[in-house]
Amino acid sequence: MKKHIASVWIGLLLCAVKPALAQTVLTVSAYPAVDEIIKNALPEWQKKHPNVQVKVVGREYADHHTAMTTALAASSGLPDVMTIEYGYLGRFSQSGGLENLAAEPYRADLNADKFVAFAWQQGQFGSQEQTAVPTDIGPGAMFYRQDILQKSQVEPKQLSGRWEDLIAAGQQIKARTGVYLVAHARDIKDIVIRSGLTAGEGIYYNQQGQSVVGTSPRFKRAFELAKQVRQGGLDAKVNAWSNEWGESLKRGNVAVQMMGAWLGGHLQNWLAPESAGKWRSTRLPEGLATSWGGTFYAIPKKAGNKALAWDLVQHLTLNKTQQQLALQKFNAFPALKEAQSGAYFDQAVEYLGGQKARAEWRETAQKITPTKVFRNDPIAEEIVNAELDLVLTKGKAIDQALADAHRLIQRRAQR
Template identity: 55%
Template sequence: MLFNAARTAGKILSLTVLLVSTSLAQAQSQILSVTAYPAVDEIIKAAMPQWKKTHPNVEIKLVSRAFEDHHTAMTTALSTSSNLPDVMALEFAYVGRFGAGGGLEDLSQSPYRIKDTQMRFVPFAFRQATLSTGAVVAAPTDIGPGTLLYRTDLLKKAGVSEAELTQSWDSFVASGVKIKATTGAYLMAHARDIKDILIRSNVKPGDGLYFDAAGKVVVDSSRFVRAFELARRVRQQQLDGKISGWSTAWSQGFKNGNIATQMSGAWLAGQMASWIAPTTKGLWRASQLPEKAWGAWGGTFYAIPKAAKNKALAWEFIQFMTLNRDAQLSAFKVQDAFPALLEAHTDPFYDQPIEFLGGQKARLLWREAALKINAIDVNKLDPIADEIVNTELDKVLDQGKDIPKALADAKALLERRARR
């Protein structure tokens, strides 16, 4: 009987220890919620094992949605202050809009103090997340240095050299005439592409794409006039296929050799190789943009909503993803996410030839571009301005609308939106 009592007491003690241990483990474990989109979600998944080494009791709950669905969901979450993650990934085009809405933490303030590490980031990328108030609403993790991808077989058949193609925008268009005449291929998918890079060229420090440092609308400036004129010239000479990016016709044009060039971020070369046009391996090369027009396409940032539950842990995660050289290089090697961290710009990987580009060491070109791109200020109305300008460009290209009139109308409409 004494034995049974001792055994019962032992069981109770063991159960108590188990319950206490379980309770402590639960108390110590935490869940960090992160939302992202392809291929940022894959980058985060790949980084989880390394993160777990220093945060063994933190479970990352990753929610991934398609690109547009993700940003729509985050727009709704911020406006309602519900269903918000601890960390949200944002594409550059959404940073200014979300930041100006007041729903994101200012990372320049304590306890974050991101400006203490500002010099470790590519200058233009850090500036992209900085509002006119000085608030820094997100941390850059990858960037899209602008590049020109071109088909060597089409250029060779047309007797056009890379130097001729890229010397100036005028020579770029003239090369397109030769290419079309001898190969039947379009110079570019859509005339809008040339507008997109030209409005990003020669932006004054402190200015944005559509607004100057004082908030004045500048869509009727010489930048936009030249961009519209060149786009119109491309269309008038039938050098573009009127093909929208990311459409089936767009990817098919690359596969079939119907499109000779594409201006985009450096990341496009990796996507061309992996799924857009892998059968064209070896036919493409990369160069700097014509006329050394340093520009950027896209880029990924991490932000913390003001209503997030685990802000301290969220900031640790963001620092791990953006200030960890190994994590940055891993994302670059696996997903072609060009590092925003300068420390990750010195690695033998940059000197390696890229098979899809015929063995070209194109990462060296992209690294050079990354350091020469001007910082462009962001504005919450940038997405709306982009829609307005594109609508007016379509009227110029498709309806023959006068360029000064089109830009004046765009300016007037944008000024009305800014006054609301």
């Protein structure tokens, strides 16, 4: 009798174990806060796929892209769905390790018109391949501390006029409150080099893949303005995403931070939640409409569950409800045009003092010129930043710094 009972229990256990063993595991690699957006979207998606276990591997931003770079190079350890930030698109797209989503059976190109044009084109490699699909975008915006401006008697319109007006406002802010205008003079450079871009051009390269750092006037102006900020003592000399940077935003040591519209969500949720009502958003100086970051999904060629991976990518990018939930919960501005409508865009943002900022961000997104990404964009950025640091800290002549950067970038591009 005991043996019979034992065999029955063993049989039941085996029956219970079989479904678990048969369950498909889908792996998604992401960085904050995209990993949370994906997790929030899974319950709805898994209604269609109850036997699929989705494992979301979340790493810090730099660690994630380093891990994906290594995995693509080794063609091993790759997820089924890979999250890519805009700055790494060129490198990953040209690695040869990602599926062409414009080809069968995906045919992502049939949905191209549903996305904002500049983001869709950023996910392209050449004229025939779509290696990544956009999910959120970063319309450029300027976040500022309204309380600090009031103490300094500076009007918000002074911030979004000419760059020289912004610097003059920074001088007034520093003189009357002791608060720095920006976290780092590099912040000014990062925005100015994105001005005046033409369709099909990159930030650092022309359409033929040749460096424009030494010839484009936007780089010289960017360096000159950054130098003015540093010489005026208007920057706190702290790098973005460092602990010191977070503390500066939290404590109100910095009056202005220019980034993508998604920064509003970061300020609200983890950078400076206790500063609710003190921050505002406005346009970038000189009416500049530019993209700052953005998130894309790709499927590696070595992925083990491509059909399920594509189904999940479509849910994350083409589902209007999901895109709007990501905006409402995480301030991830939707790349899907259909999701950029509705009453939510006209609602006041409590964290921003009741400001209706989303409509302004949408207007900026509609004006952004489609630009191209290149494999060596991250390297070019490092070289330009290194030369700017020499200008700011060692007094290197701007013309020489740009000429040296141009030469180094061109040399790397020819390899």
